[in-house]
Amino acid sequence: MRHIFSLLATVLLSAVIVAAQGPVGAGSGSGGGSRSRTPAFSASDYDQWQLAVGYQYNRINLLGTPFNTNGLNIAVTRFFGRWFGLDGQVGIGLIGNTGSSSSPPNLDACSVFVGGGPRLAFRGRSRVEPWVHAVVGLQAFRFTQTAGLLGNNNAFGGEGGGGLDYALGPHLALRVEAEFIETHFFSTYQRSFQAASGFVYNF
Numbered sequence: 001m002r003h004i005f006s007l008l009a010t011v012l013l014s015a016v017i018v019a020a021q022g023p024v025g026a027g028s029g030s031g032g033g034s035r036s037r038t039p040a041f042s043a044s045d046y047d048q049w050q051l052a053v054g055y056q057y058n059r060i061n062l063l064g065t066p067f068n069t070n071g072l073n074i075a076v077t078r079f080f081g082r083w084f085g086l087d088g089q090v091g092i093g094l095i096g097n098t099g100s101s102s103s104p105p106n107l108d109a110c111s112v113f114v115g116g117g118p119r120l121a122f123r124g125r126s127r128v129e130p131w132v133h134a135v136v137g138l139q140a141f142r143f144t145q146t147a148g149l150l151g152n153n154n155a156f157g158g159e160g161g162g163g164l165d166y167a168l169g170p171h172l173a174l175r176v177e178a179e180f181i182e183t184h185f186f187s188t189y190q191r192s193f194q195a196a197s198g199f200v201y202n203f
Helices: 001-022
Strands: 049-060 066-079 082-095 110-120 130-144 152-167 172-185 187-201
Touching: 049 082, 049 110, 049 172, 066 110, 082 130, 110 152, 130 172, 152 187
Parallel strands: none
Antiparallel strands: 049 066, 049 187, 066 082, 082 110, 110 130, 130 152, 152 172, 172 187
16 A cells, blocks of 8 residues: 555655646747747646546456456546546446455455546647546455455555546547556455556546
8 A cells, every 4th residue: 555655645746846837838928039839728728527437457466366357447537727637436346256366266256446536647739648646445345255254345445557548539538547456455465457448528
């Protein structure tokens, strides 16, 4: 979890630095007869909200031997200015199986992550929008074995990573992202991997 908090602090610091610099083209005058080639877009020129829905793949390292889950990823972002926003995210692992990683083996596994945190997006006037974020929240797992070490388990967790949004139109974009996940189950820390892709609606 300490790695997630370190990434969270880095993203927040970067957001403050970028916000202090102001939008591209701000403060550029026409002194000397020269004209700025970069348009001075203000924060109001950009959509304030994003809603992303898509497919989510997780490589879970909960039990020492990784297993996979597949599911749904939903994220809502509210931007405060051009670069900085706050995320709310829900990740649902609908289909998963522990294989030989558990005892007894071949347990069905479902997971839910709910969290929030800062986002730093490099929003310009190109089709490509790279971004990074850090999210902290609650991670829950449910296995078909309801007794013993497995069953229903909840713990604090965090995600840190980034991705790219590729604009398909004025408000619709295609998103790909990859993240590391850190959780704290069974009195130990676990690191897992997540990849997601889907569509983003900007409004």
